Amino acid sequence: MQLTKHAHACVTLTGCDGTLLIDPGTFTPDAAELIAAATAVLVTHEHFDHFDEAALAAELDRRPELRVHGPAAVRERLGGRAVTVRSGDLLEVAGFQVAVHGERHALIHEDIPPVDNVGYLIEGRVFHPGDSYRVPEARVETLLLPTSGPWTKFGEAAEFVRAVHPARMIQVHELMLSELGQNSARMLLGEKGLTGLPLEILPAGESTDV
Template identity: 80%
Template sequence: MELTKHAHACVTFTDDGRTLLVDPGTFTPNAAELIAAADAVLITHEHFDHLDEAALAAELEKRPDLPVFGPAAIASKLGGRAVVVTAGDRITPAGFTASVHGGRHAVIHADIPVIDNVGYLVEGRVFHPGDSYEVPEVAVETLLLPTSGPWTKFGEAADFVRAVRPARVIQVHELMLSELGQNSARMLLGENGLTGLPLEIQPLGSSTAV
């Protein structure tokens, strides 16, 4: 299976001619193109940087049978055209296996309501947490680690990696960091920093076996 890194929180998984897309949001310039090429779509939560609502709704008008999975708010925004998932669910989008974990978005501020957020473990190996450092109660081989956003903190990111104990860490959710900021994250969170594991920064559009 291959993972391709797109802008911000968006990634695709490809295997045997099948494509599974996760979190095509408005921060991903080619979101509409990625959605059009996908065989199934997973959404972690309703924030615009993870869900390009207009692009996904437009594709569902063309392909009403496109499988879309996400929390209840996703189905609501898409007129019921999404399968609602919660922690503990096991699904097979486009023939991939995925288990659902977590449930709540990380706290941004006491004045901002906390929304639903789910993470997905794809093929029992790769975990996309959405906007949360909630630790899944399963073994994780490759962790996609959010490094920027109004809810993130490097110390909490380090504790998250330590708790999950993956073999590999790949950065996602990075667009609020400059190049200098990303390199700082790599130093602080990498193998010579707080986690003992390299923080891989994948160039946009690049693929890696997972």
């Protein structure tokens, strides 16, 4: 299958039977166009940088058969027009086998209650964790690694990668880092840094086979 990286946390996975879009949020400028082209959509959690509520609602008005999956809050905000998923669920979506892992968003601060957050393991190979460093109870070939945000910390990211032990990792959730910051993340977390594994930086719009 092919993975296309879009701005911030958004990626598309393309296979023989469909196009699976994960986390089209408001930080992704072409979110509406990506949603319109998708066979199905997975949302890890309700935060706006992962979930463009208006764009998804508009597409569901136009195309009610569009399948959208996410935590209960996503279903509620879309007026019941999404399927609620929880840790342990196994799905077949757009021709892809999807396993759901994790339950809560990483802690930002004790004064900010964490929302529900799930990660998606696609075809037993590619894992999108949303906003969490919770280790999935499964083997992962390609890890999509968040590198920026109010909840992230490079030391925790390194421990997450070590625990997951993927064969490959690709940066996501990067928009709060400058180019210098992204290169610093690549050095600290990459093959000559704390994980011994290259951190791949795919510009928005570029694709790779996974």
